Amino acid sequence: MELRLSEDQEFIARTAADFVKEKSPLARVRELRDKGDAIGFSRALWKEMAGLGWPGILYPEALGGAGLGFAELVLVMEELGRTLAPEPFLSTVLLAGQALARSGDEAKMKAWLPKICAGDAVLTLAHQEAGGRYDLDAVSTTAKANGAGHRLDGEKIQVLDGHVADALLIPAQTDGGIALFLLPAATTKGLTITRQQRLDGRGVALVKLEGVEAGPETQLGAPGAGRALLHDAVDRACVGLCAEMLGAMQQAFALSLAHLKEREQFGAPIGSFQALKHRAADIFIEIELCKSAVMAAARALDADSPEVPALVSLAKAKCSDGLILAANEGVQFFGGVGMTDEYDIGFYLKRARAAELSFGDAAHHRARWATLAGY
Amino acid sequence: MSEASPRKTSDETGFREATRVWLLENCPPSLQGKSQVAIWGGRKWRPENPDERVWLERAASKGFSAPMWPVAYGGGGLSKAQNKVLLSLLRELRIPLPLVGFGLTMIGPTLLQYGTEAQKREHLTRIARGEVLWCQGYSEPGAGSDLAGLQCRAEEDGDEYIINGSKIWTSNADAADWIFCLVRTDPDAPKHEGITFLLMDMDQPGVTVRPIKLISGSSPFCETFFNDARALKANVVHKVNAGWTVAKALLGHERSMIADAFGVGGTGGTKRVSLAERARRYLPSDKSGRLGDPVLRDAIAQSEINARAFALTVQRSKDGMRAGHNPGPESSMFKVYGTELNMARHELMVRIAGPQALGWEGAGFEADELALTRDWLRTRGNSIEGGTSEVQRNVIAKRVLGLPD
Numbered sequence: 001m002e003l004r005l006s007e008d009q010e011f012i013a014r015t016a017a018d019f020v021k022e023k024s025p026l027a028r029v030r031e032l033r034d035k036g037d038a039i040g041f042s043r044a045l046w047k048e049m050a051g052l053g054w055p056g057i058l059y060p061e062a063l064g065g066a067g068l069g070f071a072e073l074v075l076v077m078e079e080l081g082r083t084l085a086p087e088p089f090l091s092t093v094l095l096a097g098q099a100l101a102r103s104g105d106e107a108k109m110k111a112w113l114p115k116i117c118a119g120d121a122v123l124t125l126a127h128q129e130a131g132g133r134y135d136l137d138a139v140s141t142t143a144k145a146n147g148a149g150h151r152l153d154g155e156k157i158q159v160l161d162g163h164v165a166d167a168l169l170i171p172a173q174t175d176g177g178i179a180l181f182l183l184p185a186a187t188t189k190g191l192t193i194t195r196q197q198r199l200d201g202r203g204v205a206l207v208k209l210e211g212v213e214a215g216p217e218t219q220l221g222a223p224g225a226g227r228a229l230l231h232d233a234v235d236r237a238c239v240g241l242c243a244e245m246l247g248a249m250q251q252a253f254a255l256s257l258a259h260l261k262e263r264e265q266f267g268a269p270i271g272s273f274q275a276l277k278h279r280a281a282d283i284f285i286e287i288e289l290c291k292s293a294v295m296a297a298a299r300a301l302d303a304d305s306p307e308v309p310a311l312v313s314l315a316k317a318k319c320s321d322g323l324i325l326a327a328n329e330g331v332q333f334f335g336g337v338g339m340t341d342e343y344d345i346g347f348y349l350k351r352a353r354a355a356e357l358s359f360g361d362a363a364h365h366r367a368r369w370a371t372l373a374g375y
Numbered sequence: 376m377s378e379a380s381p382r383k384t385s386d387e388t389g390f391r392e393a394t395r396v397w398l399l400e401n402c403p404p405s406l407q408g409k410s411q412v413a414i415w416g417g418r419k420w421r422p423e424n425p426d427e428r429v430w431l432e433r434a435a436s437k438g439f440s441a442p443m444w445p446v447a448y449g450g451g452g453l454s455k456a457q458n459k460v461l462l463s464l465l466r467e468l469r470i471p472l473p474l475v476g477f478g479l480t481m482i483g484p485t486l487l488q489y490g491t492e493a494q495k496r497e498h499l500t501r502i503a504r505g506e507v508l509w510c511q512g513y514s515e516p517g518a519g520s521d522l523a524g525l526q527c528r529a530e531e532d533g534d535e536y537i538i539n540g541s542k543i544w545t546s547n548a549d550a551a552d553w554i555f556c557l558v559r560t561d562p563d564a565p566k567h568e569g570i571t572f573l574l575m576d577m578d579q580p581g582v583t584v585r586p587i588k589l590i591s592g593s594s595p596f597c598e599t600f601f602n603d604a605r606a607l608k609a610n611v612v613h614k615v616n617a618g619w620t621v622a623k624a625l626l627g628h629e630r631s632m633i634a635d636a637f638g639v640g641g642t643g644g645t646k647r648v649s650l651a652e653r654a655r656r657y658l659p660s661d662k663s664g665r666l667g668d669p670v671l672r673d674a675i676a677q678s679e680i681n682a683r684a685f686a687l688t689v690q691r692s693k694d695g696m697r698a699g700h701n702p703g704p705e706s707s708m709f710k711v712y713g714t715e716l717n718m719a720r721h722e723l724m725v726r727i728a729g730p731q732a733l734g735w736e737g738a739g740f741e742a743d744e745l746a747l748t749r750d751w752l753r754t755r756g757n758s759i760e761g762g763t764s765e766v767q768r769n770v771i772a773k774r775v776l777g778l779p780d
Contacts, residue, residue, distance in 0.1 A: 003691035004698050257776055272779045274765075277772035284771055285708045292687035314680050366676035375651040375666050375675070 001299045003292060005075075012072050016079035019052065026083045026344050033201045039164050040203030041086040050119025055093045059101060063109065064117035069302035070236075074243035074294055081247025084351055086202060088122050090244075091160035094237035096123035096169050099180060099229045103221035108182060112167070125169040125180075126156035126207050127234055134360040136171075136230055141209060143172035143179060150174065150219070152181060152190075152212040162205030163195040169220065170209065171230050179226035181214045188212060200347075200354035235312045238359040239297045245319040245355050246287075246294050249326040252348035253283055256330045263335075276333065283326050290315075290322040310372050313365035320355070320362040327352035391460050395468075401433045402470045412471040416478075416505025418552045418578075427471075431505045434473030441479060441503040444487070448495050449503030477546070478502035478509040482555045482574075485625045489572075489613040498553075498574065510577075512542035512556035512599060513622070520766050522557075523566045523619060527601065529558035529573060534608055536560075536573065538581070538601040544760070548584045548597035551577055555625075561616050572618035574610040581605060591752035627706075629761055650675045650720070653727050671727060678720050685712055704774035707767040714757035715764060721751040 005013065023045060032040060049055065057073045059065025066072075077089055097116050100109050100123075115121035132138030141154025152172050162168060168191075170181045183191060190212040196204045221229055260271030260280065270276055297315040300308050327349040331338035338345050356362070399407075403426035406412060414427050422428055434440050437451065442458045444450020453461065465472060483502050486495055501507040518525040527540030538558055545554065554575050561569030577584075581604030587596040613621045651666070654675060659667040666672040689709060724747055725732040734740030734748055758764040772778040 002694055003687065004694040257778070260778060269779050271772075274769070277776075277778050278765065278768040280776055280778060281711075281768035281771040284776060285712050288705070288708060289681075289684040289688050289712075292691045293684050295691065296687050314683055317677075317680050318684050363673060366673050366680060369680055370651075370672050370676040371665070373651060373676075373679070374664065375654065375660075375672065 001296065001303065001305075003295050003299070009072060009075060013075040013079065015052070016054075016076045019049075020079045020083055020085065023048070024080065024083050024085045026347060029084050029086060029201065029347065030344075032086065038195075040161070040201070041088060046087045047119045049087060050117065053117075055089070055097075055119055056117030058093070058097070059113050059117055064114040070239060070298035071295075071302055074239065074246075074298045077240050077243035078247040078250075078294070081244030082251040084200075084244075084248060084347060088124075088161045088164075090237050090240055091124035091162075091165065092116055092122050094240045095125035095127065095160065095233050096165075096167075098236040099125055099169055099220060099233040100182075102232055103180075103225065103229055105221055108220060115166075121166045122161055122164050123167050123169070124159055124161050124165045125171075125230070125233055125237075126159040126162065127171065127230060128157050128159070129155065130157050134364045136234055137178070137227070139171050139173050139178050141170065141172040143174045143181065143214065145175065146213065149213065149215040150179075150181065152209045152214050154209050156207040156209075158196060158198070158204040159193075159207045161203050162193055162207050163203060168207060170207070170214075171226060172209075174223075174226075176224050177227055178230060179223065180220040180229055181218045182220050183212065183214060183218060188214075198354060200350040202351075202354060234359055235309065236301065238312050238316050239294070239301060241355055241359060242290075242294050242297065242315040242319040245323045245352075246290050248348055248351055248355070249283075249287055249290065249319070249323040252323075252326045252330045252345060252352075253280075253287060255345055255348075256280070256283075256326070256333045259334055270333075279329055280333075283329060286318075286322040286325055290318050293318045310369060313360075313368045313372070316360060317362045317365040317369065320365070323348075323352040324356055387456060387460060390457055391464065394461060395464055397437065398464060398468060398470055401430075401437070402468075403429050406430050406471055408469045410466070410469040410471050413475050414471060414473060414505070415476050415508055415547075415550065416474055417476075417508025417550060418506070419550055420505075420508065430471070431473050435504045438503075440474040440505060441483065441499070444483065444499060444503060448487075448499035449501075450499070474503075474505050476502075476508055477511055477555075478507065481511065481625055481628050482509050484628050485555075485621060486612065488624055489621050493609070494574075494612065507552045508547065508550055510545045510548045510551035510554050510597075510599075512545055512554045512575075514544045515541060516543050516598075520763050522622070523570065525557055525559060525570065527556070527558050528562070529560050529571060529606070531608075532605075536606050536608065538573075538575065538604040538606060540601055542599045542601075543587075543596075545584070545597045545599045546595045548577070548599045549586055553577060554582075554599065555612075557618055557622055560618075564616060567619045569616055570618040570622070571615050572612040572621040573606050574612065575604065575606040579604060589753065589756070591749045594753075626762065650678060650723060650727065653724060657727055657729055657731065671723075674723055674726070678716075678723050681716055682720070685716055688712075704770050707762075707770040707775075710762060711758075711764045711767045711771075718754045718757050721747075721754040725751050 053066045054076050056065030057068045057076065058070070061067045080089070093116060097113065100112055112121060112123060116123065127136060129138060129140060141152060141156065143150040143152050152170060154172065156170065159168065165185050167182055167184045170183055171178050172181060185191065185193065190210045192208040194206045196206055198204050257280065260276060261269055263270050293315040297311040300311045330345045331349055334343060334345050337343050405424055405426045412427065414431050416431060431440065438446060439451055439461065441449060442451040442453040442461055446452040479502060483499055486498055513522060515525050515527060527538065527542060529536040529538045542556065548554065554577055556573045556575055557570050558573050559569055560571040581602050583600045585598045587594060587598055589596065654666055654671060658671065661667055728744060728747060731740060731744050732747055734745045736745060773780065
């Protein structure tokens with residue numbers, strides 16, 4: 001595994017950086033929040049990103065994708081993460097897209113992946129329930145045999161982009177374990193979707209299922225494959241989230257450094273004080289470690305390495321702690337104005353918490369690392 | 376006569392095979408499988424096993440004691456790739472390095488960069504043959520982190536300098552033959568501009584050495600005193616009063632050596648038994664094999680994750696260098712993090728061992744437990760020696776992050 005970017009990869013990263021600078025400043029996220037935007041992201045910009053091929057990076061050319069890998073996708077997501085871009089990569093491209101792509105269900109792949117690649121569909125996977133914390137197997141939503149299909153009852157929480165999804169993947173307990181059901185949002189009876197307001201503004205929804213009749217055509221993949229699809233999709237989304245977090249921590253740190261150089265107290269820039277310099281140096285080191293962790297996890301996924309679960313957990317443990325550090329220290333560096341809504345650093349503090357507590361926090365992933373290592 | 380010299384073989388496989396044969400034929404059997412043996416060389420060297428001298432002499436005449444140095448200075452003239460092959464063979468056959476020490480890792484590379492032709496011919500050749508053991512005279516009792524504040528004086532006297540003052544933390548000074556020293560030659564110049572880099576023979580009446588005992592027990596450290604000691608002017612490296620430039624170059628060699636030792640594969644003290652294995656010895660597990668102490672389990676995972684993330688970062692830096700990126704001041708990061716990781720790991724080993732980590736000597740403790748006590752104490756110096764963590768953080772803040780003075 002070579003830990004450096006190829007020329008093509010450097011080009012992708014530069015393109016994404018330029019795009020973000022020009023089209024997706026943090027001010028856009030602030031504006032969406034302030035006007036209480038019902039969607040929570042820009043469909044027009046999502047379409048533009050699709051024009052650059054980003055939602056399709058992972059998917060085969062035959063289905064409208066670019067046939068590249070995670071090594072490339074994380075570069076784009078890192079840049080988008082710098083300004084907390086809210087477009088639906090995690091929900092559509094990773095959670096739902098990866099479950100579909102790994103299911104071997106040709107019909108569903110052909111029906112949805114081209115639309116995902118074109119930026120024409122929003123999909124999601126409802127991986128969380130109340131009280132389940134980070135245990136993906138804690139699924140209490142039931143799928144009872146009902147004729148040729150199933151009848152679904154239960155509730156899912158904080159479903160990413162659930163309020164605007166064209167279709168939702170719902171994990172539910174069948175007699176044969178966890179299965180995933182792909183339900184169109186508009187036409188499924190018994191489905192109630194309510195937008196939730198999260199501190200970081202990322203669009204999430206409560207999804208209630210009451211006597212939902214799910215025909216046999218809605219079940220994804222072979223019977224018994226649901227659990228593995230769920231775990232794999234969440235691991236892949238987790239790496240995407242880590243890339244976003246890596247971008248966010250670098251931006252929070254860049255804002256902090258600029259402030260340390262500019263703000264004067266006691267007749268000197270506060271960045272000249274050793275108490276702050278040393279903390280900045282520690283943040284720099286943690287960010288460098290996170291860069292390596294994300295790069296390694298992405299390459300492991302592309303190589304289908306047996307180390308995937310361990311490296312995903314390594315990346316999430318490091319990025320959770322790294323982003324929290326950069327954001328907490330960022331607010332402290334800014335001082336009083338860091339507490340005001342007017343300054344951007346607070347957006348990173350909120351995103352840091354939200355990202356830390358998504359797909360498992362650092363302690364969860366350290367415990368998983370230990371289990372994988374046999375202790 | 377054996378086959379053609381390996382350094383003329385461009386084919387790596389050919390070099391590997393020829394070298395393997397040479398190593399097996401020339402390394403005395405009593406040293407094969409003994410990779411832990413450290414061969415220091417020097418005038419005062421009296422190895423317990425006389426074969427160590429045989430091995431050093433054979434390897435030196437082959438150029439394998441300083442594999443990448445030019446042949447003209449006693450080296451082997453090997454390419455990077457060939458050197459890698461040689462090292463991997465030594466590891467594989469568990470044959471000790473023919474020679475270790477500051478001559479090879481610190482003053483040698485510095486002389487290659489800054490030495491005169493005469494200095495290179497004299498000193499490098501003797502280093503490569505293991506005839507002279509070197510020690511380092513940098514820190515002083517009054518000049519630690521503020522190294523440039525050093526006071527050890529050197530005054531001209533004909534062809535010579537007369538040196539007065541003292542140096543501290545001079546590792547292995549009691550065994551060393553020569554010392555490379557920073558001395559003040561212009562007390563009136565700004566502190567960085569009055570320093571000269573000087574080489575000095577230790578075997579003279581004006582030099583005395585006192586070993587230093589550390590909190591962990593015995594140590595290689597010494598304090599070295601100069602009382603009208605003498606050095607030839609011909610042994611000034613680079614220019615008079617330009618020693619700081621040389622000093623920094625040498626510190627770069629030292630830091631990369633330390634980072635290597637703590638980074639990938641290095642032990643930096645206690646042997647690499649996994650933390651989980653240690654924990655099994657001292658802590659109960661539940662039925663599923665999970666460690667019963669969730670706090671220590673989390674701490675072990677954290678330590679392993681940090682170590683792996685660090686190893687990946689070292690690899691990323693090396694991969695980047697191969698692609699032509701120069702290593703910059705961010706190498707200070709490797710010194711800070713590598714040493715602090717090693718310290719945290721030792722703290723954790725002590726917590727895992729519990730009361731068994733308290734042994735100093737004698738009955739009731741296993742040998743590795745007694746070693747852990749000493750190793751842990753010794754690691755407390757990791758963030759101090761070779762430039763404190765605080766100095767490294769200053770370097771990162773100033774030269775990487777651009778924060779103002």
